Amino acid sequence: MITIYDIAEKAGVSAMTVSRVINNTGRISEETRKRVRKVMEELHYIPNALARSLVSQKTNLISLLITDITNPFYTTLARGAEDAAKKAGYRLLFANSDEDYVKEKDYVDMILSTRVDGVLFAPAGDHSHDNLLQLQKHQIPFVVLDREIPGIDADVVLGDSKEGARNLVAHLIALGHHRIALVNGKQDVSTARLRYTGYKEAHLLHGLALDESLVVHLGFRDFQDDSALNELFQLNEPPTAIFAANNMLAVGVIQSLRQRGLQVPGDISVVCFDDFGPTGAINPFLTVAAQPAYQFGQLGMQLLIERIEGDASVESRRIMLPSELIIRSSTQQLLPLTT
Amino acid sequence: MITIYDIAEKAGVSAMTVSRVINNTGRISEETRKRVRKVMEELHYIPNALARSLVSQKTNLISLLITDITNPFYTTLARGAEDAAKKAGYRLLFANSDEDYVKEKDYVDMILSTRVDGVLFAPAGDHSHDNLLQLQKHQIPFVVLDREIPGIDADVVLGDSKEGARNLVAHLIALGHHRIALVNGKQDVSTARLRYTGYKEAHLLHGLALDESLVVHLGFRDFQDDSALNELFQLNEPPTAIFAANNMLAVGVIQSLRQRGLQVPGDISVVCFDDFGPTGAINPFLTVAAQPAYQFGQLGMQLLIERIEGDASVESRRIMLPSELIIRSSTQQLLPLTT
DNA sequence: TTGAAAGCGCTACCAT
DNA sequence: ATGGTAGCGCTTTCAA
Numbered sequence: 001m002i003t004i005y006d007i008a009e010k011a012g013v014s015a016m017t018v019s020r021v022i023n024n025t026g027r028i029s030e031e032t033r034k035r036v037r038k039v040m041e042e043l044h045y046i047p048n049a050l051a052r053s054l055v056s057q058k059t060n061l062i063s064l065l066i067t068d069i070t071n072p073f074y075t076t077l078a079r080g081a082e083d084a085a086k087k088a089g090y091r092l093l094f095a096n097s098d099e100d101y102v103k104e105k106d107y108v109d110m111i112l113s114t115r116v117d118g119v120l121f122a123p124a125g126d127h128s129h130d131n132l133l134q135l136q137k138h139q140i141p142f143v144v145l146d147r148e149i150p151g152i153d154a155d156v157v158l159g160d161s162k163e164g165a166r167n168l169v170a171h172l173i174a175l176g177h178h179r180i181a182l183v184n185g186k187q188d189v190s191t192a193r194l195r196y197t198g199y200k201e202a203h204l205l206h207g208l209a210l211d212e213s214l215v216v217h218l219g220f221r222d223f224q225d226d227s228a229l230n231e232l233f234q235l236n237e238p239p240t241a242i243f244a245a246n247n248m249l250a251v252g253v254i255q256s257l258r259q260r261g262l263q264v265p266g267d268i269s270v271v272c273f274d275d276f277g278p279t280g281a282i283n284p285f286l287t288v289a290a291q292p293a294y295q296f297g298q299l300g301m302q303l304l305i306e307r308i309e310g311d312a313s314v315e316s317r318r319i320m321l322p323s324e325l326i327i328r329s330s331t332q333q334l335l336p337l338t339t
Numbered sequence: 340m341i342t343i344y345d346i347a348e349k350a351g352v353s354a355m356t357v358s359r360v361i362n363n364t365g366r367i368s369e370e371t372r373k374r375v376r377k378v379m380e381e382l383h384y385i386p387n388a389l390a391r392s393l394v395s396q397k398t399n400l401i402s403l404l405i406t407d408i409t410n411p412f413y414t415t416l417a418r419g420a421e422d423a424a425k426k427a428g429y430r431l432l433f434a435n436s437d438e439d440y441v442k443e444k445d446y447v448d449m450i451l452s453t454r455v456d457g458v459l460f461a462p463a464g465d466h467s468h469d470n471l472l473q474l475q476k477h478q479i480p481f482v483v484l485d486r487e488i489p490g491i492d493a494d495v496v497l498g499d500s501k502e503g504a505r506n507l508v509a510h511l512i513a514l515g516h517h518r519i520a521l522v523n524g525k526q527d528v529s530t531a532r533l534r535y536t537g538y539k540e541a542h543l544l545h546g547l548a549l550d551e552s553l554v555v556h557l558g559f560r561d562f563q564d565d566s567a568l569n570e571l572f573q574l575n576e577p578p579t580a581i582f583a584a585n586n587m588l589a590v591g592v593i594q595s596l597r598q599r600g601l602q603v604p605g606d607i608s609v610v611c612f613d614d615f616g617p618t619g620a621i622n623p624f625l626t627v628a629a630q631p632a633y634q635f636g637q638l639g640m641q642l643l644i645e646r647i648e649g650d651a652s653v654e655s656r657r658i659m660l661p662s663e664l665i666i667r668s669s670t671q672q673l674l675p676l677t678t
Numbered sequence: 679t680t681g682a683a684a685g686c687g688c689t690a691c692c693a694t
Numbered sequence: 695a696t697g698g699t700a701g702c703g704c705t706t707t708c709a710a
Contacts, residue, residue: 094433
């Protein structure tokens with residue numbers, strides 16, 4: 001491996017001078033600079049980031065932890081984060097927790113030993129608390145994304161889950177639906193709780209009675225089989241519309257409905273939180289509350305870099321991004337029953 | 340920051356003993372081991388991977404370079420790579436070249452200075468040659484994914500583009516289509532070339548004349564506007580079917596057809612290479628040649644780790660994964676014209 | 679079973 | 695404008 005000493009020797013200067021040329025620090029004569037540069041190129045010299053980081057205590061690495069890399073919401077978010085990181089000269093260390101607290105903990109350990117400069121953290125849920133605390137204890141700056149964790153005071157970029165849910169359900173109510181099922185994520189996730197709240201608020205607001213038998217709690221990725229929907233359709237008065245609390249659940253719901261021979265929106269209307277990314281454009285079908293995923297990543301990264309490079313003692317910031325109600329063809333006016 | 344010296348002092352041993360406890364090397368009395376372990380926990384000690392790597396010359400980092408993180412083919416591939424890496428104790432340094440040779444070069448420089456143990460490299464195209472050579476020059480093991488690069492001798496995991504294309508086109512021909520357009524990626528990408536070859540072979544095989552005016556060369560992500568399709572529909576005998584050379588192009592094609600008021604498959608059939616990941620299940624619509632994306636990543640990572648840990652002088656391996664023809668509702672029998 | 683010394687490749691600090 | 699020295703946190707090597 002070529003080191004600055006190899007360069008120094010061949011260029012007839014000291015290692016320090018080479019270091020200065022690499023970092024553009026201190027005063028170096030134009031002539032020396034050129035000579036050193038030339039030798040560096042001849043020897044195909046590449047600075048060793050490891051050594052550099054060890055002494056500078058700065059890795060220029062930021063860890064991005066997401067919960068599901070196959071979910072377009074998170075990949076779009078990742079692009080936003082990546083673009084912002086690159087612009088500021090940071091590399092991304094990538095991790096995927098799979099909505100699993102144990103995997104998440106493993107990654108936190110990795111992150112800690114890697115000495116990243118900061119972490120962009122999309123937590124699996126409330127129990128991520130301990131993992132976040134672990135970061136805090138070791139003074140690693142982080143920004144929380146998408147899900148708020150009770151008891152953790154940190155910069156956070158959130159979507160407005162309550163309002164988005166309210167709009168989605170209000171839209172269904174306006175179409176005449178009053179038996180609206182909610183297929184939700186687990187209640188240890190703030191977004192699931194808030195979407196539930198929004199769902200309830202919309203009912204309240206429009207004078208609709210709540211029926212808890214219409215609410216199904218799954219995990220945001222737990223739509224393995226559709227037995228969970230069985231109860232829904234065995235009710236005396238089954239739902240005429242379903243609100244899926246995120247895009248992955250919506251995929252499961254739609255598949256399940258298809259298997260049951262139910263047409264969307266003919267037999268039942270469906271809405272969900274989150275859009276489907278670029279490939280969703282192939283068939284813009286579902287009525288959704290679309291979150292600005294790219295901005296989640298971009299803004300989060302900006303906040304994080306400010307923390308890293310600026311005054312770390314600034315008060316925590318809380319950014320809430322609105323979602324956009326996009327009405328498509330999965331919802332329609334409820335037709336009067338011909339019973 | 341807590342170091343092994345802090346631990347050593349508090350435990351009343353030398354730093355070396357602490358190091359041995361951490362790494363489970365050498366012979367240590369059970370008593371000492373326990374004492375050291377206890378102090379490490381009390382002080383919340385986390386080994387510094389930087390320092391460790393600097394001396395061991397091993398980072399346990401593998402860089403995964405893909406061309407498009409919003410493409411489900413690559414995200415599914417990434418999951419495969421991640422799972423295999425994790426199993427073997429490697430972390431993933433993530434990079435996204437955006438099908439851009441310059442971005443790719445920037446990332447290669449980063450990779451080089453980071454001293455990763457290896458690179459899983461999905462190249463932008465033939466001109467990635469120089470970037471790959473750069474890795475070779477610095478003796479970084481790598482495995483090439485998805486696209487073969489002329490002049491680069493390395494392990495490579497490929498899909499069978501030629502056969503997949505042949506099957507897709509043969510399927511269309513069997514349905515009675517004989518005016519089949521190809522909307523392809525750029526010709527500096529091996530998969531685009533091979534899909535073109537497969538397209539031609541299918542024509543040949545089934546005694547169909549080739550018409551170059553039916554072939555449109557875009558980039559795999561360059562479907563900004565649909566003017567490219569104008570010529571296709573101004574032909575005397577416009578196509579009755581379109582073969583999009585990958586999933587992202589298919590999205591563009593479908594959108595464009597919709598804007599032109601053409602029904603798929605009623606007015607025109609569409610097929611493409613690559614499937615659409617989990618969210619595609621919401622509306623399994625397109626007839627595709629689906630590649631085993633997860634396996635691309637998993638196998639590639641396995642090959643890479645073998646290279647890193649095993650005998651680096653083993654001859655290059657070339658794995659070709661078949662694609663699966665999945666017939667869905669975007670293709671139908673060509674109806675006789677009623678002119 | 680344990681420890682001391684040297685050094686991985688680089689930069690901060692103090693000299694000149 | 696340039697160089698020497700020390701040290702970042704760890705492991706390798708040799709010694710006890």
